[in-house]
Amino acid sequence: xxxxxxxxxxxxxTIIAHLVIVITIFWTREYNxxxxxxxxxxxxxxxxxDLKLVVALSVTLGLFAIELAGFFxxxxxxxxxxxxxxxxxxxxxSVALVFFLFEQWDCAVYWWILAFCSAxxxxxxxxxxxxVFGLSKKPL
Amino acid sequence: MAFxxxxxxxxxxxxxxxxxxxxxxxxxxxxxxxxxSPLLVAFRSQGFWIQRNTYEEQAVVRFQYETLLVVATGAxxxxxxxxxxxxxxNMLGEKLRIPAVSVREEDQNQDGKLDRLIFQMQxxxxxxxxxxxxxxxxxxxxxxxxxxxxxxxxxxxxQHSSPVPGAKLFISGDLRLQQRTPLPHxxxxxxxxxxxxxGSSPFASAYDLDNIxxxxxxxxxxxxxxxPIPVWTTGRAARSPFQLIAEIHYPVEVISYYPGFxxxxxxxxxxxxxxxxxxxxxxxxxxxxxxxNQVLTTVPITTGxxxxx
Numbered sequence: 001x002x003x004x005x006x007x008x009x010x011x012x013x014t015i016i017a018h019l020v021i022v023i024t025i026f027w028t029r030e031y032n033x034x035x036x037x038x039x040x041x042x043x044x045x046x047x048x049x050d051l052k053l054v055v056a057l058s059v060t061l062g063l064f065a066i067e068l069a070g071f072f073x074x075x076x077x078x079x080x081x082x083x084x085x086x087x088x089x090x091x092x093x094s095v096a097l098v099f100f101l102f103e104q105w106d107c108a109v110y111w112w113i114l115a116f117c118s119a120x121x122x123x124x125x126x127x128x129x130x131x132v133f134g135l136s137k138k139p140l
Numbered sequence: 141m142a143f144x145x146x147x148x149x150x151x152x153x154x155x156x157x158x159x160x161x162x163x164x165x166x167x168x169x170x171x172x173x174x175x176x177s178p179l180l181v182a183f184r185s186q187g188f189w190i191q192r193n194t195y196e197e198q199a200v201v202r203f204q205y206e207t208l209l210v211v212a213t214g215a216x217x218x219x220x221x222x223x224x225x226x227x228x229x230n231m232l233g234e235k236l237r238i239p240a241v242s243v244r245e246e247d248q249n250q251d252g253k254l255d256r257l258i259f260q261m262q263x264x265x266x267x268x269x270x271x272x273x274x275x276x277x278x279x280x281x282x283x284x285x286x287x288x289x290x291x292x293x294x295x296x297x298x299q300h301s302s303p304v305p306g307a308k309l310f311i312s313g314d315l316r317l318q319q320r321t322p323l324p325h326x327x328x329x330x331x332x333x334x335x336x337x338x339g340s341s342p343f344a345s346a347y348d349l350d351n352i353x354x355x356x357x358x359x360x361x362x363x364x365x366x367x368p369i370p371v372w373t374t375g376r377a378a379r380s381p382f383q384l385i386a387e388i389h390y391p392v393e394v395i396s397y398y399p400g401f402x403x404x405x406x407x408x409x410x411x412x413x414x415x416x417x418x419x420x421x422x423x424x425x426x427x428x429x430x431x432x433n434q435v436l437t438t439v440p441i442t443t444g445x446x447x448x449x
Contacts, residue, residue: 006429006433007435080434080435080436081162081435081436083435084166084430084435084436088169
């Protein structure tokens with residue numbers, strides 16, 4: 001049972017850390033938007049880049065909702081591979097987003113971070129949800 | 141009696157699985173993250189490949205006993221001149237004035253390299269002539285040996301002018317090396333081993349200061365006399381010559397060069413391995429946790445003797 005006593009809290013903590021950083025970026029996205037734009041920019045360019053970043057962050061929050069739903073409902077809480085994948089993806093996502101925030105990386109990088117660190121575990125979560133609720137397999 | 145640990149040794153457990161399992165995927169991901177991440181970290185934090193490095197050396201400098209002197213003796217452009225080039229002296233005609241020159245080079249710390257040039261010159265002048273400006277060119281040969289072997293002819297150009305007529309000019313400075321580009325790290329570098337002033341040319345354009353300085357400044361490696369405080373003494377007594385005393389030091393220079401292949405690789409390797417050690421330790425702990433607790437199914441095989449009944 002040492003697996004469960006370590007992996008489940010680790011997964012929970014990394015998901016919450018990733019969530020906190022995404023919310024932080026939501027509130028201080030001005031600097032990151034300015035980093036995507038050239039030195040001279042118009043207000044329309046700013047607005048369009050801002051909108052793109054808001055859309056990306058909202059998609060991230062949606063994927064978090066899916067994953068937390070699967071986690072708290074018990075569907076994937078005790079699944080070893082999903083736990084490992086989720087912990088790894090969210091941990092590297094947190095590190096990458098800290099760099100994104102402090103080093104003011106380009107906005108295009110965010111889509112890559114979203115794909116590997118939010119979409120991938122959420123996709124596996126959806127597959128597990130379909131397997132359990134749709135195909136009536138036992139969770140684990 | 142007290143109970144203490146006499147000896148310990150580790151036991152090896154091998155975890156085996158077939159190729160098409162999640163354990164293989166995990167292993168591939170972990171290996172990529174272990175060996176590629178330190179490269180990314182080292183590269184993104186700047187300075188992975190060193191582009192330029194420096195070293196210190198005192199050059200072997202010798203005065204070539206070639207000089208060109210131009211002295212303005214009147215406010216309306218009159219001047220007298222002297223040089224060590226026979227063609228120029230012939231062309232000067234009446235404007236030639238021959239000074240008394242004494243030159244000495246010293247090696248103060250007895251390390252085999254000359255450290256200082258002392259150049260003293262006394263220029264005879266007519267009573268009605270006054271010195272308003274002095275332009276002096278001295279030619280040196282400059283050699284470096286530690287990294288690439290550099291052999292070149294170089295120039296020290298000093299100039300001072302004053303609205304009041306002078307009796308003596310004292311200059312004390314360093315002969316500094318100016319680099320536009322770093323030197324190579326090995327090999328012979330003698331493209332500038334051509335004389336700065338072509339003494340065999342019979343044409344006046346070869347001795348024109350504009351042309352000399354322009355051609356000299358086209359070089360990527362030059363020397364320049366750095367003298368922040370020339371001392372101009374006024375009040376020349378009648379019938380006494382104009383004195384010019386120049387002390388030029390040959391200092392230790394900090395020279396920049398392009399590092400070679402092995403030096404670059406050495407520093408890159410140091411950076412990579414020092415970050416790799418951290419990643420190896422972290423992923424070893426993660427892999428031990430995953431495989432020991434069977435988060436992904438593998439077959440553990442211990443190497444040890446089973447208990448015999």
